Structure formats: structure tokens, C-alpha cells
Amino acid sequence: MTHPVPKPLASRQPSAPLTGALRVPGDKSISHRALMFGALAVGETRITGLLEGEDVLRTAAAMRALGAEVVRVADGQWRVAGRGVGGLEEPADVLDMGNSGTAARLLAGILASHPFVSIMTGDASLRKRPMKRVTEPLSACGARFVTRAGGRLPMAIQGARDALPLDYVLPVASAQVKSAVLLCGLNAPGLTRVTEKEATRDHSENMLRHFGAEVDVQIEGAGRIVTLRGQPELRAADVVVPGDPSSAAFPIVAALLVPGSKLRIEGVGLNPLRTGLFASLREMGADLAVENQRLEGGEPVGDIIASYTALRAIDVPYDRAPSMIDEYPVLAVAASFASGVTRMRGLGELRVKESDRLAATAALLLANGAQVEIDGDDLIVHGSGRAPVGGGLVVTHMDHRLAMSALVLGLATEQPVRVDDASFIDTSFPGFVDLLNGASGGEAVALHSPWD
Ligand code: S3P
Numbered sequence: 001m002t003h004p005v006p007k008p009l010a011s012r013q014p015s016a017p018l019t020g021a022l023r024v025p026g027d028k029s030i031s032h033r034a035l036m037f038g039a040l041a042v043g044e045t046r047i048t049g050l051l052e053g054e055d056v057l058r059t060a061a062a063m064r065a066l067g068a069e070v071v072r073v074a075d076g077q078w079r080v081a082g083r084g085v086g087g088l089e090e091p092a093d094v095l096d097m098g099n100s101g102t103a104a105r106l107l108a109g110i111l112a113s114h115p116f117v118s119i120m121t122g123d124a125s126l127r128k129r130p131m132k133r134v135t136e137p138l139s140a141c142g143a144r145f146v147t148r149a150g151g152r153l154p155m156a157i158q159g160a161r162d163a164l165p166l167d168y169v170l171p172v173a174s175a176q177v178k179s180a181v182l183l184c185g186l187n188a189p190g191l192t193r194v195t196e197k198e199a200t201r202d203h204s205e206n207m208l209r210h211f212g213a214e215v216d217v218q219i220e221g222a223g224r225i226v227t228l229r230g231q232p233e234l235r236a237a238d239v240v241v242p243g244d245p246s247s248a249a250f251p252i253v254a255a256l257l258v259p260g261s262k263l264r265i266e267g268v269g270l271n272p273l274r275t276g277l278f279a280s281l282r283e284m285g286a287d288l289a290v291e292n293q294r295l296e297g298g299e300p301v302g303d304i305i306a307s308y309t310a311l312r313a314i315d316v317p318y319d320r321a322p323s324m325i326d327e328y329p330v331l332a333v334a335a336s337f338a339s340g341v342t343r344m345r346g347l348g349e350l351r352v353k354e355s356d357r358l359a360a361t362a363a364l365l366l367a368n369g370a371q372v373e374i375d376g377d378d379l380i381v382h383g384s385g386r387a388p389v390g391g392g393l394v395v396t397h398m399d400h401r402l403a404m405s406a407l408v409l410g411l412a413t414e415q416p417v418r419v420d421d422a423s424f425i426d427t428s429f430p431g432f433v434d435l436l437n438g439a440s441g442g443e444a445v446a447l448h449s450p451w452d
Helices: 028-040 054-065 101-112 132-139 175-186 203-210 245-257 276-283 318-324 328-335 348-352 357-366 400-409 423-427 432-439
Strands: 009-011 019-023 044-048 069-074 077-081 117-121 144-148 152-158 167-169 191-196 215-220 223-229 262-269 287-296 299-307 339-344 371-375 378-384 417-419
Touching: 009 400, 019 432, 028 044, 028 054, 028 069, 028 077, 028 101, 028 175, 028 203, 054 069, 054 101, 054 423, 101 117, 101 132, 101 152, 101 175, 132 144, 132 175, 175 191, 175 203, 175 223, 203 215, 245 262, 245 276, 245 287, 245 299, 245 328, 245 400, 245 432, 276 287, 276 318, 276 328, 328 339, 328 357, 328 378, 328 400, 348 357, 357 371, 357 378, 357 400, 400 417, 400 423, 400 432
Parallel strands: 019 262, 167 191
Antiparallel strands: 009 417, 044 077, 069 077, 117 152, 144 152, 191 223, 215 223, 262 299, 287 299, 339 378, 371 378
């Protein structure tokens, strides 16, 4: 639970045009799941392209603590020797999930149907985040959870001996909650069913099938009913992790905002339940092309070419939120350069991310001279058609995506944008700063301490 050494950084501006080709690290959602499903399968799962960010390394450590053999073979290449469904063993110590809500909530699902006691904690950000959204549905399988007040970590989990299958209607659009229920259902007899009113990312469903489980998905309007047959024998399978579209978002927006840029981002995951940002940017007039589309490890992948564009404001509908839930801070940055008023609707879930991202995104822009309002669950950005002045200090609240959004903003503002602590970028995007520097030829986006 040690807090990394704070890393104050600033974007020096204006940046030289961003050019060339680059790759972003592996998809965070898929990386967590590959390690977890690998640990629950029989045999050896080989993973390539795993995100080696702090969040995923926490999952790797947790699966090891639960008895799976998890080995790093080379850069991004990992091997997991699984224990089979229901085969994990009681951990000898507290499971520390660091900054990662996905790791904590998905693991809660696994632990709920393993008949032993475990204790889970996280860093100061994760210990503020609500766990009731998983402990409540998971309790119905027979598991017991003891949390701090408000359903916060640390929590103790007594997993069910003979878990019951769950039938749950998601009250919030959350792939984490959906996945927790499905993971619990893996070690319960019969059918586990999750109904979601709005489709959320379906990596768990896809990967469960890839490992041999029987998963049925019925589409109902904008939502889905997912049914899993419990106690399958999961068979080890190779997983190829695509580039994370949520990480690609940052260099893509940077290229759109810095005049003269043309950047190619290779091998980006294009699962349609993750591409809401790209749809929104296109509506804003962004020059975005996709080439080399293909299927890799069962997920659609392509190269994205982003070129500088003068953007225009749009209205982002409520029902797009699940497919771009992590991308609103950087979209808000883009909107602050656009001409006109952009309204992003239905962002209530942003309040319970790594920080209160709704308030923090507004504060990020306000500190740098943009005009922003929060209206209920909507974020409204008044773009002037040119770069905000910049010059602000952004408080990142242990939130990687706020830090990256602020640094992207600072590539194109008149004054440098400073962030109080960029160390959390390593949770999802190790190498982010070097990658921006490389794309700009080194100097123009050199990052420096605000006290230099
Ligand atoms: C994730 C689901 C989303 C997303 C998070 C990753 C996942 O969270 O914000 O970064 O891998 O299932 P919610 O389920 O809370 O929306």
C-alpha cells in the first residue's frame, strides 16, 4: 500500500507536431481477465502483449498468492499454470489490489465461491471506492463480506462452500459487476444469469468462451442477458492482448490537438463496446482513419491514423457512456479546443472512478482557462475554437487518466500545464511520457518538474 514517490511533471509547449508510428501497451481489461481465467483453467495459458502496468501486476501477484503459477517469460509474455475452477487456495496474507478497481471487484467474484477466508485492501484511492456494488449481489451466493463503513476496503471475505448460482439485474452499467457475478458463477452449479440494460464491455464473456465455458448472450434492446453454465472445466488457452483503446485515446487526442501532427497507432483493440470515443471524435470532425483491420485472439484490432483537425462541439448521448466510460477526461480536453458547446450526458459513474473524475475533469479544465460546468450528471465544455490558455496546476488525485489528460492538454496550450503527480500513469500506461516525447522528436514535449 505504499504510495509511489510523487512525480510532478509539466508539458512544455507548444509541442512539435507528433508524427510516426507507435504502439500502446496491452488492454488493461483483457490483461486482468487473461491472468484470472488462466488461473482458473486446467493447463498452461500463454499470454502475449500483457499490460505490465501496476494494476495488472497486482492481479498477477494475487493469482500467485491464491496458488496459481504465474511467470513472466519475456516482455509482455506470461505463462499461467491454472488450478481449475474452484481450485484456488486460501491466501496466506492480505491481497493488496493497489489502485485497481477492476482487480478488486473481479477478484471478489472469484473469492465469493471459494470456501476460504481472504482479506483484500488497496491504496488510498481504491479504499475510497464503493464495493457494495459487488458485495451485495455476491452475498446471495452464500458468501459473507465484512467491509469498512460505506462498503469500503479493506474487506474480509468468507467464500461460500456450496455457492448458489446468481440471477442478477445490474442496477448500474458496469462490466466489473457483471464480470464479478459471472466469475462467482463459474464455481456454482447450474445457470448464472446477468441482465444489463445497457451493453458494457464483453471481454469476460468472450474470454470465458475462449476457455471453453458455455456462455449464451441474448441481445434485448440496448441491453443483454448473459447466461453462464456453472462448473465448466476451463481449458488453458493462448491469449493475445490487443493494444488498449483507452490508452490509445491519449496519443490520438494529442495528434488531433497539436497542429501539423499525423500519428499512426498500431494494433489497437476495436471491440465495438469500447470505441465510443472514436465515434465521438469522428462526429467532432476528427481526421481519424482505421487501416489494417483484422481479428487477433478473437478481438477486432486495427491501426488508427490520427491527424490534426480543428474540431467542432457535439452532444454525446447518455447511452454512449458504457462504451467510452474511461475516455471522458480526454474527450473533455478535446472539447475545450472545439468550436461550440459540447455536452457529455449521463456521467454519474465517473464520480466513483479512481477519483471523482467528473469534478476532477472540470477542475482540470478550469485551472487551465477553459469554461466548464457540471449540470447534474452532465459535463458541459464551452469550446472557443482555439487552445485554452493553460498555465494551471492539475491535482490528479492518484488518477492515471487525469494525469495523462492534463499532459495532453499541455501539449497545445499557450502556457505549460503542470500535474502534481504523474506517478500513477504507470498503473495503466508505463512509458507514456517517453512515447509522447518520441512522437514529438524529443524536445518539444519534454516534461519537466514545475520547480525546475
Ligand atoms: C472495466 C470496467 C469499467 C472501466 C474500468 C475497466 C473492466 O469499470 O471503467 O476501467 O475491465 O471491466 P465499471 O465496470 O465500473 O464501469
